[in-house]
Amino acid sequence: MKFEIMRDKLLDGLSDVMKAISQKVAIPILTGIKIEVDEKGMTLTGSDSDITICTFIPAEDNGEQIIQVVEKGSIVLQAKVFSEIVRKLPTNEVTIEVANGLQTHIQSGKSEFHLIGLDPEDYPVLPEVKDDYLFSLPADLMKSIIRETVFAVSQQETRPVLTGVLWEVKDGGLACIATDSHRLARRLTIPEDMPEVPFSVVIPGKSLQELNKILPDNGELVDIVIADQQVLFKTRGVLFYSRLLEGNYPDTSRLIPLEYKTSVTVNGRLLLQAIDRASLLAREERNNIVRFSANEGKVIEISSNSPEVGKVEELVEAIGVTGEELNISFSAKYMMDALKAIDGQDITIQFTGAMRPFILKSVDDDSILQLILPVRTY
Template identity: 45%
Template sequence: MHILVNSHRMIQEVQHVVKAVSSRTTIPILSGIKLDVSAAGLTLIGSDANISIESFIPTVENEQEIVTIHQTGAIVLPAKYLAEIVKKLPGEEMDIHVQQPFSVTIQSGASIFTLNGFDPEEYPRLPVVQNDAQFSLPQQVFKNVIRQTAFAVSTQETRPVLTGVHLCIVGKKLTCTATDSHRLALRTVEVDLNENDGNVNNVVIPGRSLQELNKILEDVSDDVEIVVTDNQILFKVGNLLFFSRLLEGKYPVTTEMIPAKAQAKTTFELKTKSLLQTLERALLLSREGKNNVVHLKVIDQTQIELTSTSQEIGKVTEQLHVEKLQGEHMHISFNGKNVIDALRVVDSENIYMMFTGTMNAFLVRPSESDHTIHLFSPVRTY
């Protein structure tokens, strides 16, 4: 294997595939990135067995030569060093040349690196994904879907299926749900799925996979194609393939948890940013005790009061203006940190809050739309 490759593109694609490589892998060869040169170009692969990322750099792109191929072949190079080396090389191109079976020289400008690698034959094959069901979404839309749901997955392995985001398509509507059983985030979006393309139901993608994918997606309208099989999901973005294992197990039915309008006992609207900043202040004191409990009380038709108390440190109280208040003057306690997480991903100036009783979950959504829904369990305080 011997190539001359454009440094800028090489840095970009190494940074993409290295996201799949874990520094704590127990399989030595997975600490590496596979470089595979065919007549068509250079393929880079990184994997941690759960996530695999494959990126292809073609010989010619936009009529510019990006890779000059002197000799085809393959090698696996230690990901950590490769990523740092390519980033710091001085020249605009880098010459990558396999010298002995599993060693390589990388030359750029006056700089020459010799790097020991692994046998490419030992690198695991990527999963084969048959086109069971396939749909696509603009990258910027899918980025938002991830941002607005993946934060709410469980971080505890006691119920592994809750560490993922649940996908379900009914008709032309994709519903993405995440819950750690104390809070729930739900986002719906229109998709184009032909019925004979198969169906998407009880597909649970590990939250970590989506967080890594989100770093690669860009804020552009170009599509990301999504292919779902029994135990794998594949995201195609331009020349990049992102594979993720799916989580096994039955995801809980969450649709019935969402309270209907008819159950509402108290509803009001208020400014997202005001509530967010007030909660951030409230948590300055209660964060320490790690309970994050905030108490909300309706004062009158236009005012609510948020309070947080930490026995040893002190207390904070703040009144907030609300609009369109309907129903009872109730009070409720909740985990302020969970609500803050949700408010940070709400892309709406105003939010609508609906309460169905002091002991029941309450709902937060943008005041103008219901494509995003957040639910929160109350906290009992004695």
């Protein structure tokens, strides 16, 4: 194998596939990146067996020659070492040659590296993904969905299915739901080309966080293919495979209250800033608890009390308060995460009592819902 490539394009490809590389893998060859070159271009593959990322660099793009292939072939190189070398090469022209089996020579300017590669035949084959369920979403919408849900997945491995986000198609829409059993985040959307058959899969939260880093910030369509045990996200030049989590996701619809006794409408950004300030004292306590009080007036009180540190009280002007007087306590972190997901819009918070779950929604947009369980403080 022998080819020349533009270093900046190689670095772009490497930065994507490196997101799938882990040093803690059961199969040693997965600490490497598989490189395949033919007349069409170069394919880089990285995997930790849960996530697999493939990126394709074309030989030519918009009339610009990116790769000049002298001899096609493939090799696996240690990911960390190879990416560090490429990052520090002195010029933008890089020549890579594999000779005498697995001996790999990398040359750029007056620098020359010799690496011992691994046999590409030993690298695991990509998962077979049939287009059982195929639909598309714009990349920017997908980034929003991930941002608005993934923070609520469980960090505990005791119930592995809760470390993922449920993606469920039914009733003509896609619902994405995450819960750690203390809070819940739900995002509804209607893909343009809805799958005809309903499906329900749980995608690991870690996979979605890594996917979020390589999705473009534009409206480019991402094809989503759901298959047995796997999901594949396809964007231009990148394939992102993730395993799916097994197990039954709990029926969260029963958690969401259908009626309420107190409703508060307030600017999300003002409330977020007030809770952030109140949590300065609450943070000293193990539970980071903040109290929220509302009555018929248009002012709500945010307070926090730490016996060792002191207390804080702050009044926030509400847009409207209706219903019963309310005193409730909750985790400042959970509330701030929920408010950030709704992103500074005017929000409505609906309460059904001091010890019942309450929900947050945007005044203008019903598609995002956040639910939080309060904390008993007496």
